Amino acid sequence: ILNVEQSPQSLHVQEGDSTNFTCSFPSSNFYALHWYRWETAKSPEALFVMTLNGDEKKKGRISATLNTKEGYSYLYIKGSQPEDSATYLCAFTNNAGNMLTFGGGTRLMVKP
Amino acid sequence: NAGVTQTPKFQVLKTGQSMTLQCAQDMNHEYMSWYRQDPGMGLRLIHYSVGAGITDQGEVPNGYNVSRSTTEDFPLRLLSAAPSQTSVYFCASSPGQGIGNTEAFFGQGTRLTVV
Numbered sequence: 311i312l313n314v315e316q317s318p319q320s321l322h323v324q325e326g327d328s329t330n331f332t333c334s335f336p337s338s339n340f341y342a343l344h345w346y347r348w349e350t351a352k353s354p355e356a357l358f359v360m361t362l363n364g365d366e367k368k369k370g371r372i373s374a375t376l377n378t379k380e381g382y383s384y385l386y387i388k389g390s391q392p393e394d395s396a397t398y399l400c401a402f403t404n405n406a407g408n409m410l411t412f413g414g415g416t417r418l419m420v421k422p
Numbered sequence: 423n424a425g426v427t428q429t430p431k432f433q434v435l436k437t438g439q440s441m442t443l444q445c446a447q448d449m450n451h452e453y454m455s456w457y458r459q460d461p462g463m464g465l466r467l468i469h470y471s472v473g474a475g476i477t478d479q480g481e482v483p484n485g486y487n488v489s490r491s492t493t494e495d496f497p498l499r500l501l502s503a504a505p506s507q508t509s510v511y512f513c514a515s516s517p518g519q520g521i522g523n524t525e526a527f528f529g530q531g532t533r534l535t536v537v
Contacts, residue, residue, distance in 0.1 A: 314464075342523045353426075353512065354465075356525035399464065407522030408472065409480060410455075412465040 333400030
């Protein structure tokens with residue numbers, strides 16, 4: 311069983327704050343790292359799929375970086391808004407490429 | 423666009439009953455999978471399929487069966503429900519024959535309670 315860890319487990323910020331959270335994963339046999347956004351009562355939706363060491367991806371105010379050599383990825387949210395409140399999941403797949411292993415998620419709550 | 427459709431959305435079962443959770447996708451995706459989500463544990467893979475006629479076990483397969491007779495459908499069967507199978511179940515699909523570098527598309531989930 312592959313170990314994917316996310317920290318912190320939960321985070322409360324004020325509207326307008328910038329924030330970031332971490333996903334750590336096995337650095338051997340790396341293939342891809344996924345980030346998903348999961349709002350309450352909805353289904354997870356993909357934010358990024360990253361495959362190359364040093365990858366940086368951006369979607370609006372959300373961005374992510376990837377370090378495959380040391381086994382971590384950061385997700386950044388600039389100027390958090392209440393609608394950013396959700397659980398953010400990362401998931402790792404190794405070079406067999408058939409199974410996504412998810413971390414436990416970071417639950418973000420943005421107060422107006 | 424329907425995407426990934428799961429039925430039912432909610433279900434209560436008695437211990438020992440059987441049922442099938444349905445999952446259908448209309449995106450012609452080869453890869454389909456089932457996850458369960460339990461508090462504090464994230465999503466855990468139950469079974470997956472890389473194409474019609476091919477299935478394999480994930481991290482937590484015990485107590486569940488799957489089949490993939492068509493590209494569109496990937497039902498999950500509980501043969502004899504147990505309280506430990508109380509969970510929220512998600513079906514997901516992805517283009518290509520793996521989940522490696524392509525995003526997963528999730529259904530809306532099925533909340534199952536076994537009493």
